[in-house]
Amino acid sequence: MNRRARLLMGIAAILPAAAALWPLWEVRLLAPQYPEGLGMRIFAHTVTGLKPNDLGSINGLNHYIGMMPIEPGAIPELRYMPWLLAALGVGALLVAVLNSRRLLGVWIGTFALLGAVGLWDFWRWEYDYGHNLDMENAIIIIPGMSYQPPLIGSKQLLNFTATAWPGGAAIALGLAFVIAVLVWWTSRTPRAAVAVRATGSAPDRGAQVPV
Amino acid sequence: MGAVAGCSTPAPKEMVSGDAAKAVYVAPGQYDEFYAFLSGGFSGQVTVYALPSGRLLKTIPVFSQFPENGYGYNEETKPMLETTFGTVPWDDTHHAELSQTNAVPDGRWLFINGNNTPRVARIDLTRFETEEILQIPNAAGGHASPFTTANSEYIVSATRFSVPIPNADVPIESYKEHFKGTLSFIKADVPGKMDIAFQLLMPGYNYDLGHAGKGPSDGWFFFTTYNTEQAYTKLELNASKNDKDYIAAVNWKLAERCVKDGKAKAFPSRYAHNYMDPDSRQAMVEFKTSVQMLEPAACPGVVYLLPTPKSPHGVDIDPSGEYIVGGGKLATVIPVHSATKIKAAIAAKAFDGDIGGIPVLKYEATIAGEVQKPGLGPLHTEFDGKGNAYTTMFISSEVVKWKLGTWEVLDRAPTYYSPGHLMIPGGDSKQPWGKYLLAMNKITKDRYLPTGGELAQSAQLYDISGDKMKLILDFPTQGEPHYAQALPASILKDKQVKFFSLANNKSPWVTRSEAEGGITRKGKAVHIKMMAIRSHFAPDNLEGVEVGDSVFFHVTNVEQDWDILHGFAVLGMNTAELIMQPGETRTLVWIPQAPGVYPFYCTDFCSALHQEMQGYVRVSAKGANVPLKANISAKAATQLSRMNAVPKPMDHQHGAAGGK
Numbered sequence: 106m107n108r109r110a111r112l113l114m115g116i117a118a119i120l121p122a123a124a125a126l127w128p129l130w131e132v133r134l135l136a137p138q139y140p141e142g143l144g145m146r147i148f149a150h151t152v153t154g155l156k157p158n159d160l161g162s163i164n165g166l167n168h169y170i171g172m173m174p175i176e177p178g179a180i181p182e183l184r185y186m187p188w189l190l191a192a193l194g195v196g197a198l199l200v201a202v203l204n205s206r207r208l209l210g211v212w213i214g215t216f217a218l219l220g221a222v223g224l225w226d227f228w229r230w231e232y233d234y235g236h237n238l239d240m241e242n243a244i245i246i247i248p249g250m251s252y253q254p255p256l257i258g259s260k261q262l263l264n265f266t267a268t269a270w271p272g273g274a275a276i277a278l279g280l281a282f283v284i285a286v287l288v289w290w291t292s293r294t295p296r297a298a299v300a301v302r303a304t305g306s307a308p309d310r311g312a313q314v315p316v
Numbered sequence: 317m318g319a320v321a322g323c324s325t326p327a328p329k330e331m332v333s334g335d336a337a338k339a340v341y342v343a344p345g346q347y348d349e350f351y352a353f354l355s356g357g358f359s360g361q362v363t364v365y366a367l368p369s370g371r372l373l374k375t376i377p378v379f380s381q382f383p384e385n386g387y388g389y390n391e392e393t394k395p396m397l398e399t400t401f402g403t404v405p406w407d408d409t410h411h412a413e414l415s416q417t418n419a420v421p422d423g424r425w426l427f428i429n430g431n432n433t434p435r436v437a438r439i440d441l442t443r444f445e446t447e448e449i450l451q452i453p454n455a456a457g458g459h460a461s462p463f464t465t466a467n468s469e470y471i472v473s474a475t476r477f478s479v480p481i482p483n484a485d486v487p488i489e490s491y492k493e494h495f496k497g498t499l500s501f502i503k504a505d506v507p508g509k510m511d512i513a514f515q516l517l518m519p520g521y522n523y524d525l526g527h528a529g530k531g532p533s534d535g536w537f538f539f540t541t542y543n544t545e546q547a548y549t550k551l552e553l554n555a556s557k558n559d560k561d562y563i564a565a566v567n568w569k570l571a572e573r574c575v576k577d578g579k580a581k582a583f584p585s586r587y588a589h590n591y592m593d594p595d596s597r598q599a600m601v602e603f604k605t606s607v608q609m610l611e612p613a614a615c616p617g618v619v620y621l622l623p624t625p626k627s628p629h630g631v632d633i634d635p636s637g638e639y640i641v642g643g644g645k646l647a648t649v650i651p652v653h654s655a656t657k658i659k660a661a662i663a664a665k666a667f668d669g670d671i672g673g674i675p676v677l678k679y680e681a682t683i684a685g686e687v688q689k690p691g692l693g694p695l696h697t698e699f700d701g702k703g704n705a706y707t708t709m710f711i712s713s714e715v716v717k718w719k720l721g722t723w724e725v726l727d728r729a730p731t732y733y734s735p736g737h738l739m740i741p742g743g744d745s746k747q748p749w750g751k752y753l754l755a756m757n758k759i760t761k762d763r764y765l766p767t768g769g770e771l772a773q774s775a776q777l778y779d780i781s782g783d784k785m786k787l788i789l790d791f792p793t794q795g796e797p798h799y800a801q802a803l804p805a806s807i808l809k810d811k812q813v814k815f816f817s818l819a820n821n822k823s824p825w826v827t828r829s830e831a832e833g834g835i836t837r838k839g840k841a842v843h844i845k846m847m848a849i850r851s852h853f854a855p856d857n858l859e860g861v862e863v864g865d866s867v868f869f870h871v872t873n874v875e876q877d878w879d880i881l882h883g884f885a886v887l888g889m890n891t892a893e894l895i896m897q898p899g900e901t902r903t904l905v906w907i908p909q910a911p912g913v914y915p916f917y918c919t920d921f922c923s924a925l926h927q928e929m930q931g932y933v934r935v936s937a938k939g940a941n942v943p944l945k946a947n948i949s950a951k952a953a954t955q956l957s958r959m960n961a962v963p964k965p966m967d968h969q970h971g972a973a974g975g976k
Contacts, residue, residue: 137713138733140762244556245711247648264692264712 106209110288111201114209117288118197120281121190124149127273130227131155132254134163136264146272147227149186151177170252170263171243172234182226189219190278197281206292213285220282228256336788339779342369347809350741350802352754353426354775355409356380357796362412362428362439367741367752367802368777370791378437378446379407379430383892387446390894391868391903392823395599396590399451404433410459410798411525415504419466419530419637419746423807427462427471427504434458436473436502438510443813447592450510453585453607454481454498460526460539462502466746470513470568473500474523474539481517482585491548495520499539500607501568508591514575514608515583516566516619519672520546522555523564525630530746531637533655535569538640540628541621555627556646560679562621563631563642565658574615575608583609595822597900613673620662621671623679624651630696630737634705634720635746639684641697641705650694650707652723654684685723691716695736696799698743700750700780706743708735708755715755715778717785729785731776733759740780741802749804753778753785756797764792773797814878816899823901825870830854835946843868844946848882848896849875850923853916856931860944863908863937869894869916872901883919886933893919908935 106114128146133155135142143163144155152175154160164174177183193216200209235253240246245263252262259268271279342348348366351373356363360380364373379397381388388397388405397403407430414421426439434452439445452458457476464471478495480486486494497518503511521541529536544561547554574580585607592599612619622640630643640653658677660666666681693711700706704726707716713734717727735757741749757774764772772792779786818828827833827847833855835844842865847854853871861867873882873896885893886906894902908914918929936942 137730138759138761140733242553244552245646 106204106206106288106292110292111204113284113288114197114201117281117284118194118201120277120284121194121197123277124190124274125187127277129272129274129278130269131272132267132269135266135268138264145175148183149190149274150183152180152183153177166265167252168242169244170250171238171240171246172252173237173239175234180230182230186223193219193278193281197285200285206289209285209289213282213289216282216285220278224256231256336786339786340368340370340777340789342366342371347805349805350749350752351805351808352739352741352800352802353412353414354756354793354797354800355412355428356794357410357773357798358408359795360407360409360430361795362409362426363794363797364444365775365791365793366805367754368789370775370777370789372794374444375794376439376444376446378409378428378439379404379435379449381405381892385895386892386902386904389892389904391905392598392901393592395601396446396449396592398590398601399433399435399588400453400586400603401433406432407435408432409795411461411463412799412801413462413464413471414801414803415468416464416745417467421742421745421801421803421807422468423803423811424468425507426801427464429458429461429473431457431459431461431476434461434473434475436462436471436504436510438504438507440507441808442811445592447594448507448510449588449590450502450512451587451589452500452502452512453587454483454515454583454609455479455500456483460499460523462504463526463528463537464504465528465537465568466530466534468505469503470501471504472526472528472537472539473502474498474518474526476522476524478520478522482583488548491520492546495546495548497521497523498609499523499526499537499564499566501537501571508593510589510591511604512587512607514571514580514610516571517609517611518564518619519544519674521561524628527631527633527744528568529633529637529640529655531655532659533633533637533640535567536655536658537566537568538631538633539564539566540624540631540642542627542629542645558626560623560625561627562676563624563628563640563653564674565620565622565640567618571610571615571618574618575610579614580608580610582606593822595820597816597821597823597902616673617662619674620658621674621676622653622658622682623668623676624653625649632697632699632705632744634699635701635748637746639720641707643694643696643707645693645695645710647694648689650687650690650697650718650723652684652686652720653682657684658682685721687716687718687723687725690718690725691728696738698738698740698753699748700740700743700753701748702750704750706738706740706753706780706785708738710734710736710758713757715753715785717780727784729778729787731755731757732763732774732790733757733761735776737797737799739800739802741804744801749802751779751781752802753780754800754802756793756800758796760792763790775800814898815876815880816897818872818874818876818899821872821899821901823870823872825868825872825903826901827870827872828874830948833946833948835860835944837865837944840864841866841868842944843870846871846884847874848872848884848918848929850880851918851925851929853884853918853929853931854948855946857934857947858931858945859934859936860942861908861933861935862940862942863911863935865908867906867908867933869904869906870901871896871904873898875899880922881920882922882929884916885919886916887914895920908933911935911937911940 130147133144350367352365362376377387413427415425434455438448455475456479459476460474462471478497480494481496499516522543524540526539543555624642625647626644628642661681691709691712697707735755777789827845875898
């Protein structure tokens with residue numbers, strides 16, 4: 106890998122840290138009675154309201170349909186996820202420092218797996234919130250009705266339109282992934298390496314792929 | 317989402333269509349088409365709006381003190397707020413109800429309930445004043461009230477809360493054993509004679525709303541119930557368990573017969589009846605001591621229960637009287653019972669068991685149809701007289717128009733936000749004036765300029781003369797209007813009392829001329845007889861009052877001209893002002909706390925020299941023995957002689973309608 110590629114991997118190593126600043130996912134709720142909307146921001150380590158009391162309001166409303174309250178402390182993923190993201194960052198850094206394309210491959214594979222599992226896990230939580238209703242304590246009971254929020258896009262849930270989309274952290278992570286794949290791609294073939302050498306560029310250790 | 321239709325989020329700032337302004341614009345000097353009477357909710361009053369302009373015409377004080385005109389503060393009106401609990405100077409008004417003749421609003425009276433301390437009031441619609449209040453004993457929460465029978469023979473009041481009857485110190489856990497509900501039938505057809513004809517002792521449910529039958533359902537009264545689970549804790553959950561609660565159908569004509577035949581028991585019950593004498597304008601209190609209590613078991617056939625989904629709120633009868641519409645707060649359909657089918661079911665004994673001897677009719681036997689997927693949280697229904705019904709949806713925040721008979725949804729209009737009741741003028745009667753629909757909303761959020769944390773409720777006016785409902789006006793309201801009633805202005809506007817005849821003023825403290833004014837002492841009570849006329853009080857300077865005296869200012873407005881009011885207020889007074897209508901005497905009691913000179917003045921801008929309309933009371937120390945003195949000023953004396961030079965005021969009747 107050339108210097109630029111290693112530099113890019115260095116940037117990719119920093120990007121997961123954005124998840125500490127920005128939410129991974131956002132869910133917004135609109136209803137006639139809530140023209141100003143309610144919202145939720147899902148961070149790697151916690152879930153908060155878009156406005157200070159939104160999470161409380163959402164939990165308050167959800168008690169009508171028997172949905173269990175969203176309690177960040179009760180979601181174990183929020184404890185692991187910061188470490189996983191940190192590990193991804195460290196992994197990317199190692200790729201850059203050790204200049205190992207093999208490690209980069211492992212990193213990309215791990216990232217893709219974690220991403221897929223993460224999305225599936227998020228969907229599973231949404232399914233659980235939407236279906237695993239406490240019918241004993243539900244006040245509004247509509248036969249056949251479930252309240253699973255969308256993963257991406259909009260959905261009508263009783264009087265609420267729920268809309269979900271990725272947050273800043275998810276975009277940053279996506280960017281890190283795209284960078285890594287690009288680096289993987291640009292450093293992929295010996296012909297490319299020969300071509301680079303043929304142009305008279307300085308030898309690049311990272312590009313010394315066995316023929 | 318498959319389960320529920322009609323709950324898409326409306327655009328929050330939906331624009332009204334282009335000609336809306338024209339539809340509600342009433343040019344300066346022109347009159348509106350309708351008087352609308354909105355309950356004030358927690359204001360305890362009634363507000364009168366004009367439609368379609370939405371202009372506020374008046375607040376009528378009913379159950380709450382009203383410092384703006386001294387209602388509930390002055391000696392004449394204080395008795396109106398008397399109850400067996402003592403003076404109760406506030407209440408929660410929910411349902412305005414116009415008196416009816418042959419099931420059509422007739423404009424004689426408006427009835428309104430007090431929900432917290434169960435009471436019903438009669439408002440005279442020639443004076444727009446509360447003239448009578450009856451307390452309801454053996455009741456808690458007078459919510460299903462004061463709905464009227466087709467000829468205002470009775471108005472009803474049913475208990476929202478069941479309580480021990482008679483009320484007693486029992487464990488709350490003994491709810492099922494001890495708690496009961498009552499349905500009160502109040503004789504209301506003669507002013508001043510309101511009384512409880514009988515009470516029906518009912519199972520310990522919550523009774524929510526009611527409406528009288530007409531046509532095929534004539535002679536019946538329908539009440540919704542919830543909490544048939546008989547929960548006494550966490551009702552939001554525990555009273556929402558049953559799939560169906562009941563509409564209680566009461567055969568009130570049979571009840572009347574049973575009471576007449578001696579099947580009811582005299583039930584010791586203390587309750588207040590307050591009445592404003594129209595001539596003295598002085599309210600009186602009488603305490604009554606007994607009601608006729610009728611148990612359904614003693615009068616078989618007097619009540620049937622109609623299973624109705626789910627925690628029904630409104631029960632509304634269509635203009636023909638055939639359809640009885642339930643509004644199940646948590647129901648996914650709007651169920652409609654048929655009067656004909658109810659009668660057939662009773663005849664065929666299509667019962668599904670009984671509750672304490674009250675037969676429960678089979679749902680399938682009484683139901684005429686269900687409106688499918690109407691929206692979320694159906695509450696109340698009114699009718700346009702053209703075969704259509706309109707139901708408010710609290711949760712999905714819309715009014716839904718549907719067709720009687722086919723039960724199909726025809727139209728939906730968003731409301732801003734969360735409507736409770738809706739009102740079509742005459743929309744609960746045999747003859748709706750089905751041009752406008754007023755939705756009363758609980759939440760206003762972004763609708764008006766914000767005013768801190770406490771926002772106004774709102775009313776939204778729709779033109780329903782076409783196929784589609786059109787929002788044409790949106791205005792903030794006072795208090796929290798629950799229900800409202802309206803009728804064409806032509807029925808009321810020409811029979812308004814313009815002033816009270818001074819010659820007929822039967823107040824013991826009337827002061828018809830300056831010569832009758834004066835000051836007298838009886839122990840610690842000092843009575844001041846005073847007249848008010850543009851632009852002075854007479855007497856206007858008073859001496860001889862001592863600290864700690866009860867000073868009674870009896871002030872008569874001697875004007876005999878429409879819209880010339882006078883007010884009266886004293887420095888440091890601990891109550892409120894007086895407002896005297898022309899020809900009226902009002903009394904304020906003031907207990908001065910410290911020696912000094914205290915000015916009083918006219919508070920209602922009456923004339924060019926209104927600011928000169930004032931006087932002084934000298935207050936001396938206890939035992940100072942300053943002689944009593946009531947001054948007639950030189951200016952007043954001149955005016956007196958001028959008045960005496962012209963003929964005495966005519967013996968006016970009470971306005972154009974001829975009065976009492």
